[in-house]
Amino acid sequence: MALPIYASPLEKVWHWTYKAICTAIFIFLIAPILIVIPLSFNAEPYFTFTEKMLSFDPEGYSLRWYDRLLTFGMQAPDAPRDWSWWRDVLANATWLDVAWNSIIIGFFSTILATGLGTLAALGLSRSEMPWRRSIMAVLISPMIVPIIITATGLFFFYSKIEIQKWGVPYLGIIMAHATLGIPFVIITVTATLSGFDHSLSRAAASLGANPRTTFFKVIMPLILPGVVSGALFAFVTSFDEVVMVLFIAGHDEQTIPRQMWNGIREQISPAILAVATILVVVSIALLATVEILRRRSEKLRGVTAG
Amino acid sequence: MRGGLTTADGKPLKQALAHAQARAKRKALLLVVPLLAFILITFVMPIGQLLFRSIHNDGFSANMPQISAWFDETKAGDAPDEAAYAALVADIAAAAEARTIGVVGTRVNYELSGTRSLFTSAGRNAEDLQPPYREAMLDLNEKWGDPQLWGVMRSVSSAYSANFYLAALDLARDENGEIVRAPEDRRIYGMLFMRTLWLSALITGLCLILAYPVAHLLAVLPLAKSNLLMILVLLPFWTSLLVRTTSWMVMLQEQGVINNTLVALGLIGNESRIQMMYNQAGTIIAMTHILLPFMILPLYSVMRPINPSYVRAARSLGATSWTAFRRVYLPQTLPGIGAGALLVFILSVGYYITPALVGGASGQLISNLIAYHMQDSLNWSLAAALAALLLAGVLILYWLYDRLIGIDNLKLG
Known part of the structure; x- marks a missing residue:
């Protein structure tokens, strides 16, 4: 955004003020996320930069909070770190346990949301679809309705049908998270399909492909980037969700956000910052994947990016 | 030329087209149906359940059948007679036996605070009460003669009520069933x-x-x-x-x-x-x-x-x-x-x-x-x-x- 040559002094001042304002807002956006990273290496149990940290003294930094993540919940955290110590970690470490739960719940709810959502998006993008607008409104509504309301309703519903007694672990929470992820899948896949050239599938049909072959050989490869980024959205939604877990998850179905919630409410320690740092790294990886997929999708669809 | 255009197998074109369109419509709908069913189970029905809960609470009516029946037979404002007290004592004794007296007390307590203990303590003594029950209950606690309590019990004797919406809007019912604003310190x-x-x-x-x-x-x-x-x-x-x-x-x-x-x-x-x-x-x-x-x-x-x-x-x-x-x-x-x-x-x-x-x-x-x-x-x-x-x-x-x-x-x- 270059300043035109005829700009008046007042406009010049405004131009630089404007840039300064934007910089400040960008700092406001990103600072809270970046600040937790160095603080998670704090050698002291404080939430602020110590003098040693500011002077880049190696003594000011340590990995003790990451270590705490492993040892928290162990039976003998101070035992010598041999084979049996690691076995204790795998068996008892609380954070590992909840991470495992998060991954299982996230994985299955993503599969459910992506499968059902993609199928529905294919139907919704057909021009023959009746009541398109109303159906779309219903399918998107889990994203709009406050989660606390959905969670309250599910709590009543699950206690009525006694889902805990069905003996399928994680079932209730997986279905709940899939419901929350579905709008994201619908939005991303219908967006991809809106740029889809339907003459391609007609061409495939005219060349003798049956509907199944057309779908797997022509349609699927083209919409795959959209489907994958929808799936990533659904996974992140589940991975980050805490209200549903608070309301309907069983005692052995606690997730990473739930454990963080506990940690923040009871006694906040820099170990939470270590978890936060790991999650920031995960979200950077996810963001990069989605960006790559988006560009790939645009290239496939022939939409050139500027 | 009769009947206008036809397809190769002799069907009128208009009919064939409508047929094909209806089939395409069904196909499109069929793709959406699984997700709609899923959303219905995990989202729409739970919210229906929530709405049902907001107007339905059978904490009193399910556990106090006899007195609820008495309320059905009489009309608002009727003073409780000996039959009412007898029904009340019988219900409280049965509820205490079934350990649901706390639920009953809690339900009444939502409408009139400080009444939960009234029910639980009556539950402990209900077995020993002798007729005439009115005097016996009043001996137990003066409050059992309170018309406001009886008004509240009448309103909760039906499982369905809009009282929770009234409470959520800072409103309440007085003893005559009129809707009034909640006391100043309760309007949160x-x-x-x-x-x-x-x-x-x-x-x-x-x-x-x-x-x-x-x-x-x-x-x-x-x-x-x-x-x-x-x-x-x-x-x-x-x-x-x-x-x-x-x-x-x-x-x-x-x-x-x-x-x-x-x-x-x-x-x-x-x-x-x-x-x-x-x-x-x-x-x-x-x-x-x-x-x-x-x-x-x-x-x-x-x-x-x-x-x-x-x-x-x-x-x-x-x-x-x-x-x-x-x-x-x-x-x-x-x-x-x-x-x-x-x-x-x-x-x-x-x-x-x-x-x-x-x-x-x-x-x-x-x-x-x-x-x-x-x-x-x-x-x-x-x-x-x-x-x-x-x-x-x-x-x-x-x-x-x-x-x-x-x-x-x-x-x-």
Whole structure:
């Protein structure tokens, strides 16, 4: 955004003020996320930069909070770190346990949301679809309705049908998270399909492909980037969700956000910052994947990016 | 030529076409049906269950059948006779036996506080009571003759009632069944609804003020540069909500980064550190940060295609840069402002986690009260009624959003 040559002094001042304002807002956006990273290496149990940290003294930094993540919940955290110590970690470490739960719940709810959502998006993008607008409104509504309301309703519903007694672990929470992820899948896949050239599938049909072959050989490869980024959205939604877990998850179905919630409410320690740092790294990886997929999708669809 | 055009196998073309279209329609619908069924089970039915709970509570009627029958036979205002007291004693004794007397007492207690112990203590003594039951009950506790208590028992003797909605709107029934406003010190829900609306509006306004310049900058920069800066917007968007809330707790604490920086710069004294957390300020700051990307992204997608030559034309025709912005640029961005503001407002009225963690007492929103009634006070019907009111508000806004912007235009990232 270059300043035109005829700009008046007042406009010049405004131009630089404007840039300064934007910089400040960008700092406001990103600072809270970046600040937790160095603080998670704090050698002291404080939430602020110590003098040693500011002077880049190696003594000011340590990995003790990451270590705490492993040892928290162990039976003998101070035992010598041999084979049996690691076995204790795998068996008892609380954070590992909840991470495992998060991954299982996230994985299955993503599969459910992506499968059902993609199928529905294919139907919704057909021009023959009746009541398109109303159906779309219903399918998107889990994203709009406050989660606390959905969670309250599910709590009543699950206690009525006694889902805990069905003996399928994680079932209730997986279905709940899939419901929350579905709008994201619908939005991303219908967006991809809106740029889809339907003459391609007609061409495939005219060349003798049956509907199944057309779908797997022509349609699927083209919409795959959209489907994958929808799936990533659904996974992140589940991975980050805490209200549903608070309301309907069983005692052995606690997730990473739930454990963080506990940690923040009871006694906040820099170990939470270590978890936060790991999650920031995960979200950077996810963001990069989605960006790559988006560009790939645009290239496939022939939409050139500027 | 009879009957107009026909297909190769002799069917009238119109009929064949209608047939084919109906089949295509069915096919399209068939693809959506599994998801609709899933949403019906995991979303629509639970919300139906919630609405049912908000008007239905059989804590009294299911456990006190005889006295409920007596209420059915008599009309409001009838003084309780000996038969009523006999039914009451029999029910209390049976409920005490079945260990449901606490449920009964709790149900009555929602309407008239301080009555739960009346029922539990009567439950312990009901076995030993001898007729005449009226005197026996009054001996036990004077309050059993209170017309207000009998009025409340009459109103809860039916499992269905709108009383939880009345409570959620700070209303109550007096002994004659008239709807009156709740006592001054009990009117908390109206205040909380107002606070939720006010804070949401404030956060939406703050988001708009912060998002507009940034979105504009992103829209006018060359794509390579703006994609790079876009990462700064998208990274917070993808980062866990709890991580963002945690980092705000770290920054806003009394011993946190912001206060320490201000002290180190000498702007404030070490004793006068600013309290920025566990109050409304905490809720406002953290929620503005969390919802900001939801405002920037719709604004950006509207601003990007705006042709810069309009503003240039306005300038060349003699408009000052302010006039050109106000009369030419701003009106073109109104759809983005509408979309972003509605989305942020809808999301913030239902926010729960951030206010619960950084809001303290003064930064709590209506969702936090729903959670409180679900988890701590265990008045589930009241929680359901509050949730239903919130749901109604959100659905109106959602309908508005669909009308004005259209949900098809909802974009992510």
